[in-house]
Amino acid sequence: MSLYFSQWQPMFFNNLTIAQLKCYWNANIVRAVMGIEYGGYLENPETEYEKIKAVIEAAIENGIYVLVDWHEEHAYLPEHTAAAIQFFTNISATYGNYPHVIYEIFNEPSNATWEVIKAYHVKVIAAIRANDPDNVIVAGTPSWSSDVVAAAQDPINGTNIAYTFHFYAATDGQADRDRLFKAINMSLPVFVTEYGVVQYTGNGPINETSSQAWWDFLDQNLISYVNWSIETNNETAAALIANTTAAQVGDKSRWTYGGAFVNKMLWSKDQGLVCSAG
Numbered sequence: 413m414s415l416y417f418s419q420w421q422p423m424f425f426n427n428l429t430i431a432q433l434k435c436y437w438n439a440n441i442v443r444a445v446m447g448i449e450y451g452g453y454l455e456n457p458e459t460e461y462e463k464i465k466a467v468i469e470a471a472i473e474n475g476i477y478v479l480v481d482w483h484e485e486h487a488y489l490p491e492h493t494a495a496a497i498q499f500f501t502n503i504s505a506t507y508g509n510y511p512h513v514i515y516e517i518f519n520e521p522s523n524a525t526w527e528v529i530k531a532y533h534v535k536v537i538a539a540i541r542a543n544d545p546d547n548v549i550v551a552g553t554p555s556w557s558s559d560v561v562a563a564a565q566d567p568i569n570g571t572n573i574a575y576t577f578h579f580y581a582a583t584d585g586q587a588d589r590d591r592l593f594k595a596i597n598m599s600l601p602v603f604v605t606e607y608g609v610v611q612y613t614g615n616g617p618i619n620e621t622s623s624q625a626w627w628d629f630l631d632q633n634l635i636s637y638v639n640w641s642i643e644t645n646n647e648t649a650a651a652l653i654a655n656t657t658a659a660q661v662g663d664k665s666r667w668t669y670g671g672a673f674v675n676k677m678l679w680s681k682d683q684g685l686v687c688s689a690g
Contacts, residue, residue, distance in 0.1 A: 413651070413674075414443035414606055416643035417483060418463045419452045424642050425463040428658040430470035433642070435661030435687035438678040441477040443469060443605060444518070445640050446499075448484035456497060461499065468503070472512050475687070479514050479550070479605055479638065485522040487552075489530040496532075501539045508544025515540055516605050518552035520578065526554050526562040533568055541570070550603045552576045558588070560595035560602055567600065574601040577635075580612040581626055582619040589629050596633055604630060604637035609670055612650035614640070618670045627677060639674045651675075 413433050415424055425444070433439040444467035446453055446460050453460040464480060471478035480503055482496050500515060507513045517536045521529045534550045537631060540549060550570065553563045557576040567573075577592055596602060609623040610616050630637050642661065644652045651671030652661065660666045 413437055413439045413441075413645075414479075414481075414638050414641040415445045415467070416459070416645070417445055417447035417452065417640045418460050419447040419450065419456070421643050422463055423647075424658055424661070425467050425503045426658055427466070427470035427473060429642065429661050430467065430476070431472050432658075432662035434474050434476050434685060436664075437675055438681070438683050439476065439478060440683040440685055441514075441636070441638060442471055443481050443641075444468065444471075444481040445481045445519075445641070448482060448492065448495075449486070452484075453499065457495070457499075461502070464503070465506075468510075468513060472507075472510050473513075477512050477514055478514045481519055481605065483514040483519040485520050485556070485585055487518045488521065488528050490526050493532055493535060496536050497539045500536055501543065504543035504547075504552070508540070508547060511547065513544075514548045514550060516550045516552075517577070519576075519606070520556040521552045521554055522556055524554065526559070526566060529554060530563075530566065530568060537568065537573070545548060546572060548572045548574055548603075550574045550576050550595045550605055557606075558584075558591075560600055561591060561620055564595040564598035564600040574603040576606075577602050577604050579604065579626060580607045580608040580610060581622040582609070582611040582616050584612075585622060585625075589626070592629075593633070602635050604635055606640045606648045607637055608640045609673060610648045614645075614647045616648060618648060618673060620673065623673070623677075
């Protein structure tokens with residue numbers, strides 16, 4: 413399960429939330445979404461960094477994976493790139509020896525070619541690999557992480573690098589799965605670090621039929637996927653109803669229809685978890 417922007421839903425960036433995602437959602441991974449712009453890391457680096465550290469340490473304590481997400485669209489800008497290098501240098505130096513940590517270094521690139529995006533990735537990957545030679549790094553792809561074929565045609569040189577694909581089930585369908593399948597057949601490792609059961613706007617009706625088609629496709633092709641999101645906003649992508657607290661994340665009466673739908677899917681699978689509270 414994915415958290416929401418750190419600067420806007422900070423109440424869930426803690427061990428209490430992560431423990432309940434493991435035990436009551438059967439989630440074996442949490443996405444630590446660090447907002448970069450709009451009052452996020454670029455303006456308040458120490459505050460946002462501490463939030464991400466809290467989620468990483470909670471994931472380690474609870475024995476699940478954590479996606480450390482640089483969540484923005486413009487990381488290739490020089491000031492943003494410098495900040496990302498500093499951030500991931502610090503994270504990899506501190507937590508790179510834990511296999512729980514996966515680095516998601518550019519959420520959804522927009523308005524840039526793969527050449528520009530790739531150049532950014534190469535710089536950030538070098539900073540991470542100076543401290544952590546092994547853990548998986550997930551690289552964002554063009555057009556809001558939908559054009560994985562562009563990456564497949566010119567992949568990054570390195571090991572344990574995957575590529576991001578995002579979809580929203582009420583917007584994206586068979587043509588998008590065909591494009592993803594083409595990239596897979598070109599031997600591109602793919603990680604769906606964000607998907608929704610609604611429209612790409614985070615709103616609109618939940619499309620259960622399309623969601624199931626996507627889940628089946630991803631399972632058949634052994635692709636990991638993380639749902640958007642643990643939040644209480646007034647949108648249909650929200651897994652929680654308004655005013656839910658961290659202590660109530662595991663309370664099914666606090667789940668939205670969409671949250672319960674995703675929860676049921678997670679419990680239908682063997683996630684390799686053992687939890688006495690589950």
